[in-house]
């Protein structure tokens with residue numbers, strides 16, 4: 047892979063720093079991927095206290111105060127789909143993932159997104175490259191080493207083309223300014239460079255990495271886990287969903303355990319039509 051551009055080298059450095067600062071709350075995924083559970087708001091007590099607005103003035107300080115009765119209430123609320131108390135606990139993840147993973151992830155509309163912008167910055171000049179596990183289905187390599195090497199070379203060409211064209215566009219703009227064809231740069235963003243970035247980003251592949259803050263409430267996060275940790279979800283988003291689950295479970299183990307119990311119990315066997323008498 048070609049040398050990284052400045053934005054990418056900075057991002058790599060930032061990931062290293064985040065991992066050092068928050069080792070239990072971060073994971074590396076694939077060749078350049080990353081996820082961090084940066085912040086959470088609320089815990090199991092928030093959920094139970096919210097539900098108790100209907101029935102009592104008793105409140106818990108935090109999950110440390112939980113009795114068996116409180117645990118039973120948490121389970122019952124989840125099992126019986128009392129949805130709104132579970133909307134009062136929030137999570138903020140940051141993840142660096144390929145754009146094709148983002149396209150699946152963004153379909154989870156009940157959440158807030160903030161994404162790295164190729165209108166304002168050069169792209170992250172690294173593409174996702176599938177490793178052996180990603181290329182293998184039932185011990186069969188669907189892409190061999192030669193195909194993966196060619197794939198990587200194609201990505202490298204695209205990034206190199208972007209950088210060459212962007213540098214050339216910047217040089218043209220600077221020249222036109224020096225010649226008085228364009229007005230000198232005023233404060234703020236340069237509209238000419240900005241337009242060049244807007245157009246050049248169109249050649250970026252969906253394998254290029256992007257950088258996202260994802261803020262989501264627990265009800266919606268649970269839906270994400272349910273749909274994206276399943277076997278039929280694509281391998282790459284499953285890796286992120288599994289990592290997000292592990293980070294969440296380490297932060298709120300009682301909620302994770304209760305959710306898993308309810309999910310396991312709700313799995314109903316689809317009857318085989320051949321079994322009907």
Ligand SMILES: Cc1cc2nc3c(=O)[nH]c(=O)nc-3n(C[C@H](O)[C@H](O)[C@H](O)COP(=O)(O)OP(=O)(O)OC[C@H]3O[C@@H](n4cnc5c(N)ncnc54)[C@H](O)[C@@H]3O)c2cc1C
Pocket residue numbers: 153154155156157266269273274278279280
């Ligand atoms: C294996 C798999 C394959 C998929 N394939 C495709 C595909 O080929 N093409 C494609 O476009 N998508 C596809 N999806 C995405 C899927 O259709 C959902 O958009 C995605 O999983 C988000 O789920 P959600 O709508 O439950 O989540 P959210 O958007 O977060 O919504 C959460 C919940 O809010 C409610 N809700 C949200 N918006 C509305 C609304 N407008 N009206 C009513 N209720 C609403 C629903 O109860 C919903 O479950 C796939 C998903 C999976 C897991």
